[in-house]
Amino acid sequence: METAGAERAGRTAHAGHAGHAGHAGHAGHADWDGLVGAALLGTERRRGGSPRALLDEAAVQTLRRRAGLRPAQAGERPEPAPRDPRPEPPEAARRRLAQLLAGRSSGGRRGAAPDLTELLPQWLAAAVRHGYRAPAALVPALLDAARARTDLRPHALALAGSRGLWLARLNPDWRFALRGGAAGMPELPGPQDREGVERLWQEGLFAERVALLGAVRAHDPAAATALLATTWTAERAEDRLMFLDSLRVGLSGLDEPFLEAALGDRSRNVRATAAELLSALTGSALAGRMAERALACVGPEGIDPPAECDAGMLRDGVVKRPPAGRGERAWWLGQLVEAAPLSRWRERFGGLDPAAIVALPVGDGWAEELHAAWCRAAVRQRDPQWSKALLGSPSAPPAAGPGTASLAERAKLLSVLPEGERADWVAEFVRAHGLSEAFQLLGVCVVPWAGPLGRAVVDALDAAREAGGYPWSFSGVMGLAERCLDPADAARLEALTRAPADTTETSPGAAAYWEEAFQRLASTLHLRASMLAELIPPS
Amino acid sequence: MTEQGVRWTAEQVLALAPDDASRKAGGKLGGAGPWSQTGGSASGVVWGLCKGSGRTPYRTVVDLTGPAYKCSCPSRKFPCKHALGLLLLWAAEGVGVPAEAPEWAGEWLAERAARAARPAAAKPVDEEAARKRAERRAARIGAGVTELEQRLVDLLRGGLAGQEQAGYGAWEETAARMVDAQAPGLATRVRELGTIPGCGPGWPARMLEEFALLHLLDQAWLGVSGLPEQLAATVRTRVGLAPSAEGEAVRDHWLVLSQYDSVSPDGRLTTRRIWLRGLASGRPALVLDFGPPGRPPGLALPVGLVLEAEARFRPGSAGLRADLGERCAAAVPGGPAPAGVSTEAALEAYGAALREDPWLESWPVVLGPVVPVPGELGWQLADLEGTSALPVPLAGPGGGSRSGLWQLAAVSGGGPVTVFGEVGHRGFTPLTAWQPDSPEPVALV
Structure with a gap:
């Protein structure tokens, strides 16, 4: 703000009046800086100056300045944020989000209160799914939350939308929002806008081009690979690799010619990725070549791994040098089997189904190598029948399974099964083996958990309590249950909170902790139910 | 209802x-x-x-x-x-x-x-004794004021240049003398003098301003009997006396514009400020409530609520301070955003209020439509025409709410908003904002 000159008549009226209040009416014209100078040096050093006169004069000037304030020159305004056409969530849901964001940083023992941090990601995901935008007033809190928790970022940024990016450009704390793929990106041209697509493809930043490729591909896969081919040889190796990797989504036979050509790429990584993608296309020529090789090595009569890695194998992406500690023939065999279409084995093994093939004894200690390769193939080719066969029976001890004892591998195989079968398999596993190894497997099940799975988990928690453990030994599963249990299961949990307190000597006080844990689980489920009910899709 | x-x-x-x-x-x-x-x-x-x-x-x-x-x-x-x-x-x-x-x-x-039905027991009033007490206190304050004047005069005679080294101990002592003189209002102002030299460049001008206003208050007190009634009441309040007379009662529907707390520098007192605006009278009102450490003030009125009640305005202080009387009806969520004024009109309102109370630091206004302009050196709120703006002081109420400013920016998205806040000689402190398309207030503090 600026102080108007004393000559501004309208203003001096104010100052004069205010001055009257202090009986300092004889307003002089000494300028303010002069008064400040006199005050600093002291009136002694100024001939004829009296401190009282200085104070009188300063009082008049102070009020004159205050009463005569004028607006300052406006600075340059920020460019307005682009309009976000998405609707805001309904009022109740907006309030819920404010509450979840306010409660996100609460630490310490949680007691019986519901766990809001487990619910925030779900709220965000549901709101994104329904096509809502974040209420503007909550965008800063949302960005703060996303800053602290990277797992929240994709959904938080999607909800914050253009308003979030606009804010992030103003505040260095939120710069992370500008780094991500879609962040800060100008609107992509429509897939039909040939000129716009061409221009962005030629001139855009790498992230923009990846996004553009995805958009074009969703509309017309052949056009996307054609676009890629226009600049392919001029791209840097690491960019070629990333572009190739982005083809993973929506991979189809239409991509085969392009991938086949990429098998002759200068870069080894690009070649390997092209080969991997082709092997996932079970009808591809590469898959056929790999099948010929694999079928020659593995059959009912036994295992005969390849004796050498020839030029054809190399061109089809087989890596010649094994990692330290592994025999090269076993290494080659694994790569051949992994890339061969699983459907070809039935014929090779005289019409046996996958379960029967997997159950066959394998000689000379090749079982582990062969089964591991089949597991990788089942995941890559997303073959539920083979996945099921390799998972074996959920109630058998993990180590005795036909395919793999590794929980991570098993989780991958599970993710290939249809949702219902997946949940049933994990439910059965939990009933047989308890919860201590179930975490990763539960993580691939669809939310909310199907009835039998929910029941199995609740029963297992109850069994753990009876066995005399403490609830925090199961905090991982508890957290998952808060996010994933169907709210309909809350009633059963509440029954457990009222279970009689049995005093076990091994774990004193455990009963009360369990009661509290079950109560927290139940109230989180209630909260989750009402949270999701509030977030109705926009009309 | x-x-x-x-x-x-x-x-x-x-x-x-x-x-x-x-x-x-x-x-x-x-x-x-x-x-x-x-x-x-x-x-x-x-x-x-x-x-x-x-x-x-x-x-x-x-x-x-x-x-x-x-x-x-x-x-x-x-x-x-x-x-x-x-x-x-x-x-x-x-x-x-x-x-x-x-x-x-x-x-x-x-x-x-x-408990509500039981009438407060009326105490017998000994008017004579009360008058004597008041006279004794006035005399004490008078002595304190004279002492303070002398101190200001002595300092100006020698010059303020040494104040940077003086630290605040020197002023603490004077403040304590003002407490002894039963003039708590003066004591507070004096205590704040000690913090000014540490405020960075421009401190001599701020110090002189505060000296001048203190001098104005001293002189006003010494001549208080000759002042118009309202101004005299303002002077008494500023010096630290409780108001002697009951003020005007205004019945209205009061919209709660803002509520925020601040803690005294020694941490011993929480002050809650609640800004109201009469929907019919258009009158602003400031209701204060206090709480001891760890216990917040009891009165809580969420922003956006409208309550029908009688507000009793205390005499003086530009007619801002009010106490809420009996509420006629339960509070209800308020209607649309209040209408705002330009940056120029906001400063004029502050200027006009200084006539009633020259010691006023700020005045409540609804500003709008305005566009928040973030800047490295400080934020502004600019009129739509884009030429005039009010600066936002760096330290707002409640310890300078930066998060409130970001919320304001988020709500605006670079577009116009309506903002309630306090405008004064330091600029405009935003407290509550409304988006153009929503009646929902967003509390910024």
């Missing part, structure tokens, strides 16, 4: 929370999980049993007309997390059909009603 008819929003409930911890704890209890036997009456009382860590659940009752709270938990927070949780539950889901209060809630309500 009953409270059951109009539920509050969660923000309004959370605004009642005494501190952040309670806000969080209350938020967690805002679901049906821990609650049983919840209910509400037609007269605006809600109750419920909340499961805690013990065997017996806590009994929580809230009378929404106060609001007043009662809970059997041992917490000293007020309202406690259970009361907040109950209110959140009620705000989100309601508590069903109005019913009779259970016995345990009824007892407290009956007690409360009885």
Whole structure:
């Protein structure tokens, strides 16, 4: 703000009046800086100056300045944020989000209160799914939350939308929002806008081009690979690799010619990725070549791994040098089997189904190598029948399974099964083996958990309590249950909170902790139910 | 109208929370999980049993007309997390059909009603003694004022240049003398003088301003008997005397524009400022409430609420200070955003108010439409024409709420907003904002 000159008549009226209040009416014209100078040096050093006169004069000037304030020159305004056409969530849901964001940083023992941090990601995901935008007033809190928790970022940024990016450009704390793929990106041209697509493809930043490729591909896969081919040889190796990797989504036979050509790429990584993608296309020529090789090595009569890695194998992406500690023939065999279409084995093994093939004894200690390769193939080719066969029976001890004892591998195989079968398999596993190894497997099940799975988990928690453990030994599963249990299961949990307190000597006080844990689980489920009910899709 | 008819929003409930911890704890209890036997009456009382860590659940009752709270938990927070949780539950889901209060809630309500009905015992007034007391105090203040004047004069004679090294001890002593002289208003101003030399460049000008205003107050006190009545009342209030006369009573629908707390530098007192605006009279009102350490002020009025009540304005101080009298009806969520004025008009309003109270630091205004302009050196609120702007002071109320500024920016998105705040010689401090397309206020502090 600026102080108007004393000559501004309208203003001096104010100052004069205010001055009257202090009986300092004889307003002089000494300028303010002069008064400040006199005050600093002291009136002694100024001939004829009296401190009282200085104070009188300063009082008049102070009020004159205050009463005569004028607006300052406006600075340059920020460019307005682009309009976000998405609707805001309904009022109740907006309030819920404010509450979840306010409660996100609460630490310490949680007691019986519901766990809001487990619910925030779900709220965000549901709101994104329904096509809502974040209420503007909550965008800063949302960005703060996303800053602290990277797992929240994709959904938080999607909800914050253009308003979030606009804010992030103003505040260095939120710069992370500008780094991500879609962040800060100008609107992509429509897939039909040939000129716009061409221009962005030629001139855009790498992230923009990846996004553009995805958009074009969703509309017309052949056009996307054609676009890629226009600049392919001029791209840097690491960019070629990333572009190739982005083809993973929506991979189809239409991509085969392009991938086949990429098998002759200068870069080894690009070649390997092209080969991997082709092997996932079970009808591809590469898959056929790999099948010929694999079928020659593995059959009912036994295992005969390849004796050498020839030029054809190399061109089809087989890596010649094994990692330290592994025999090269076993290494080659694994790569051949992994890339061969699983459907070809039935014929090779005289019409046996996958379960029967997997159950066959394998000689000379090749079982582990062969089964591991089949597991990788089942995941890559997303073959539920083979996945099921390799998972074996959920109630058998993990180590005795036909395919793999590794929980991570098993989780991958599970993710290939249809949702219902997946949940049933994990439910059965939990009933047989308890919860201590179930975490990763539960993580691939669809939310909310199907009835039998929910029941199995609740029963297992109850069994753990009876066995005399403490609830925090199961905090991982508890957290998952808060996010994933169907709210309909809350009633059963509440029954457990009222279970009689049995005093076990091994774990004193455990009963009360369990009661509290079950109560927290139940109230989180209630909260989750009402949270999701509030977030109705926009009309 | 009953409270059951109009539920509050969660923000309004959370605004009642005494501190952040309670806000969080209350938020967690805002679901049906821990609650049983919840209910509400037609007269605006809600109750419920909340499961805690013990065997017996806590009994929580809230009378929404106060609001007043009662809970059997041992917490000293007020309202406690259970009361907040109950209110959140009620705000989100309601508590069903109005019913009779259970016995345990009824007892407290009956007690409360009885206490309200009992008239305050009238004390016999000894006018003669009171007059003598007032005279003695005036004489003491007079002596204090004269001493203070002398101090200012001495300092100016020698020059302020040495003040940077003086530190604040020197002023603490003078402030203590003003406390002895029973002039707490002067003591506060004097104490603040000690902090000015540490404020960076421009301190001599600020110091001279404060000296001048202090001098003005000293002189005004010495001549108080000759001043017009309102100005005399202002001077007395500024010096630190309680108002002698009851002020004007204005009945109106009061819109709550802002509520925020500040803690005194020594941490011993929390002051809650509540800004109201009469919907019919257009009059601004400032209601203050105080709380000792760790206990927030009891009065809580969430932003955006409208309450019909009588406000009693204290004489002097530009007619801002008011006390809320009896409320005629329960509070209801307010209507659309109030109409705003230009940056120029806002400064004019402050200038005009200085006539009534030359010591006024700021004046409440609704500004708008304006565009927040973030800047490295400081933020501004600019008129739509884009030429005039008010700067936002770096340290706002409540310890300079940067997050409030970001919220303001987020709400605006570079476009126009309506903002309520305090405009003064340092600039405009935003307190509440409205988006153009929404009646919902966004509290920035």
